[in-house]
Amino acid sequence: MPQVTPLEASAPWVEVTSTPEDWAAADPALLADMLGQMHLIRAFEELVLQLAREGLVHGPAHSSIGQEGGAVGSVLALGPSDGVNGTHRGHHQFLAKVIAYVSPRLDLEKLVSEDLHVALRRTLAEILGLADGFGKGRGGSMHLQWMEAGALGTNAIVGGGVPLAAGNAWAQKHAGTQDVTVTYFGDGATNIGSVLESMNLTAAWDLPLCFFIENNLYAVSTHVAEVTGEPRLSGRGPGFGIASWRVDGMDPLAVYLAMQQATEHMRAGKGPTVVEAEVYRYFHQNGPFPGSAFGYRSKDEEAAWRERDPIDRVEREMIARGLLDADGAAAVRKQAVDAMAEIAALMVEDDPDGKPGTRRIKPDLWPDPAFVDVGVRGDASELEGLRTEEEATFSGELVETRFIDAVAGVMRRRMETDESVVVLGEDVHRLAGGTNGATKGLKDAFPDRVLGTPISENAFAGLGGGMALDGRFKPVVEFMYPDFLWVAADQIFNQVAKARHMFGGESKVPFVLRSKVATGTGYGSQHSMDPAGIYATSAGLRIVAPATPFDYVGLMNTALRLDDPVVVLEHVDLYTSTGLAPAEDLDYFIELGKAAVRRSGEDLTILTYLSMVQHSLEAVEQTGVDAEVVDLRWLDRASIDWDTIGESVRKTNNVLIVEQGTLGTSYGGWLADEIQRRFFDWLDQPVQRVHGGEASPSISKVLERAAHARTEEVVEGIGRVVEGFGG
Amino acid sequence: MASIIRLPEVMANSTEAAIATWVVDEGGEVAVGDVLAEIETEKAVVEMHAEESGVLAKRLVEPGKVVAVGTPIAVLTASAGEEYDLAALLGDGDGAAQEPEVPSAEAVQAPGSSGSASSGPASSGPAPAEAAEAPRGARVFASPLARKLARENGVPIEALEGSGPGGRIVRRDVERFLAQAPAPAPAAPVPASAPAAPAAVGELVPHTPMRRAIARRLTESKQQVPHFYLVAEPRVDALLELRAQANAGSARRKLSVNDFVLKAVAAAFRAVPEANVAWTEEGMHRFDGVDIAVAVATEDGGLLTPVVRGVDRLSVTEVSAAVADLAGRAREGRLRQEELEGGSTTVSNLGMYGTREFAAILNPPQATILAVGAAVEAPVVVDGHLEVGRTMRCTLSADHRAVDGALAARWLAAFTEAVENPLVALL
Known part of the structure; x- marks a missing residue:
């Protein structure tokens, strides 16, 4: 007994x-x-x-x-x-x-x-x-x-x-x-x-x-x-x-x-x-x-x-x-x-x-009735007068920097200058900056404002939402993997994204959601999505997708200054990459709604973001096609840079939208639709797309590779466009 | 047995037209030759005649709607109330491969077209790239940009060969076509986005198909045909005297100066037949008779050039009657298509407006056009003495590819001779 x-x-x-x-x-x-x-x-x-x-x-x-x-x-x-x-x-x-x-x-x-x-x-x-x-x-x-x-x-x-x-x-x-x-x-x-x-x-x-x-x-x-x-x-x-x-x-x-x-x-x-x-x-x-x-x-x-x-x-x-x-x-x-x-x-x-x-x-x-869509998001007047910079015209010292260090660096800088910034997520307080080092050093410096959460995305995403609606603090919520958005879907899409509009269009929702994108890391069907397309379905969310350390700093600063909820996408492939970033200055902003032309070209416009920017540039080199590569940076319907896109489309008359993830949750569908509606008479062929397969990437290395897009798939996509050139 | 009536290609290079009016109602009986409908093309309103008898079972195109040549516009059945399967007739079903009944006027085709205007699928099948060649007159597949460029440059889309997927006409095809043109036409200065209306005052009146055709053809002509000009100033005292006598007599109709001019033109061609030619890429086209197009201004601001056939064989009275008939019907929009086709030259006469002298743009593919000014009193030197005579300045525009300077000069001399000796010309 x-x-x-x-x-x-x-x-x-x-x-x-x-x-x-x-x-x-x-x-x-x-x-x-x-x-x-x-x-x-x-x-x-x-x-x-x-x-x-x-x-x-x-x-x-x-x-x-x-x-x-x-x-x-x-x-x-x-x-x-x-x-x-x-x-x-x-x-x-x-x-x-x-x-x-x-x-x-x-x-x-x-x-x-x-x-x-x-x-x-x-x-x-x-x-x-x-x-x-x-x-x-x-x-x-x-x-x-x-x-x-x-x-x-x-x-x-x-x-x-x-x-x-x-x-x-x-x-x-x-x-x-x-x-x-x-x-x-x-x-x-x-x-x-x-x-x-x-x-x-x-x-x-x-x-x-x-x-x-x-x-x-x-x-x-x-x-x-x-x-x-x-x-x-x-x-x-x-x-x-x-x-x-x-x-x-x-x-x-x-x-x-x-x-x-x-x-x-x-x-x-x-x-x-x-x-x-x-x-x-x-x-x-x-x-x-x-x-x-x-x-x-x-x-x-x-x-x-x-x-x-x-x-x-x-x-x-x-x-x-x-x-x-x-x-x-x-x-x-x-x-x-x-x-x-x-x-x-x-x-x-x-x-x-x-x-x-x-x-x-x-x-x-x-x-x-004209009030129907007023106040879906703010008018961004809070950004007026801020100092914006671009890498190409930046006058300060630039040094080779690891992307992940720029991530942790700018957050540390903001938490120093702004006591309202609070970081929360799973393991963000341990493991030398979470699972990838993105919050490295923050817990020691700001013990009360770096919160390791229980594994309950819906609760802590919503908790961040409540902080944002209160307005005294600016939450920076981290999703360790992008597919967790489904777990927290009610809080992100029904609550945070709709709050301003639903309650009359005036309440600020200064909420930043950092979401890792981990395609290609072997984490399988439930951790490998590119969530951009899903976030883009929600009118109240702004989305940024930084592709370089310099951009990460400026875009994160802008995201933190905005009074709207902003999703910041971060690709693990980029974390370990290096690029130029300011040696000292972590206080500049990147203009809301401004894309970056990474390569000028005459024959084809490639619209892409995040890690696929580099894959697209590589593919262009390999094919020798004179393509213009546009790093969209701002992905949501309200913030996307139609001026840059339009200028490029009118020049090249051919569009290839490049993304990494699967077809069903893909980002490019709405963009292709919008492009054909805006620029129909300027298109010399249907808007072409590069994306992953139908099913979510699975664990097997070979099958995983086959399920998502990288440089090789962009090369194929460019080939399809070239076929469309005729001649 | 039901059949489909399609929009005929009412003139060379016409790609589309509108039904101006349906003359026969649905259910109405038609006999061969009956007017079914009036069709408004770029150049004229023409009557469309029934080629078979039967009952007009169904109209497929509303009046005013512009449709492509070859588009089914009506269903004809043998008898009233006869059942028919429209989808099958339209080729959606088993009959898809049937060649549509398109008039065989394709001999006169735009340069470079060679009948391959459309090579996309005939029906909206799922895999356009795999589809077989579509019959002429079916849908032309072209990218939005290619259509825009073609429109801006006045290039008929059917004239292009598609090199894109499934034979789609793409930008490069338009660019190649434009590059092959003798004088590359600079792209029309079209604003990047919205068409810029002239600031503040005035209004924008939409173009009629005819206005667009005039703009396109004359632009092409002036840009692509090497024009040169010769001026003559024949005395017309004798001609006017003869005309006065004729009109004073029992003539059933008043003869115009222009009627005599036409006879003089015919006489000049008879005297200098080498000038009765037209340039084509394949070779020099020599005309047998003298068919002369006459420029007629219509009230709505259009310009038509009906052709008087065999002027060399007609009396001046017959010429006069023919011109009056054609001009009258041109103004009413009732010319038949064939009356607008052919002609070895054109006479454009602005003398009745008092215009002293002008030069005309060639009417392709013709190699000459004569611009006739007003007959006016003028100082004339005769045998060293100044006297008052009546003269009429005439400017011959010529296509240098077909007619050289000396040849044109000989022709103009023959014309002057005929004008100044009208009786000879009339014989």
């Missing part, structure tokens, strides 16, 4: 319940805030459902009617500089934070101040998709953001906002504040990787993030007990070493008390917390019908929960304490309902073309 010793989790897991003494002792002003906030939120959501019923809300309206106690109880334990974010069901969290920010103390006699009226109006406008909304109508019900109020943005990807909240918490901590962040999500999101990865990461780094689980028992129609072995979801916390609380979410005071303990824990620097509040949404996932109408729960169950309504509870307790009478309670409700009707009247009117009684959105409130 082995000896069995019971183990206990290192972190506490407790349930908090309010007592009659707690209610008796509660600050009357706190209770008034609770009651007022909940009435405002409920009346607001009832209005939204009413408008949804009239067909005036485009898309889903996820109501939280019934579960206001969790959000209100928790937000009242926060201060204005604390942050919150949430999920698709986020009206109540957003409103609680906004109301607390605008009206820190509610007056039940005069519930809606002018400022609050404006905030409520802009919230409803956003939900209706109108120009006056917080996100100019782009975000709608599921993307509510008001950074000033600490409302960091609600999120339509389940669990998607959690890594971003972790980044906000990192920034709060490292800016030296006592502030905390609360990320609200539901029982369904508790099981998704982003959340669990973020629990692990924030616990490892003691970040002040509260994982606030609104356990309303149903993920759409699926009961929590069906999908997890531990339906007491706060039980997740101790497994990660996170102190955890469980509380009755229908009791706002209990939530407040639990949250007070949790915030105290976080403000004391003890790391993240989990607070699980069991709540109940009276309606279905979205829309104005109860869940029982869809058959996944009973009317009896719903009636039993309604008996425990949080508004009724606070009203009863306040009346019992003589803080309110029945008429006073009714008057609070009436003020909220009237205020919402007044706000609605600002936005909807009788529909002159509809049946009697039908209403419509006032036409002049819609955004201008």
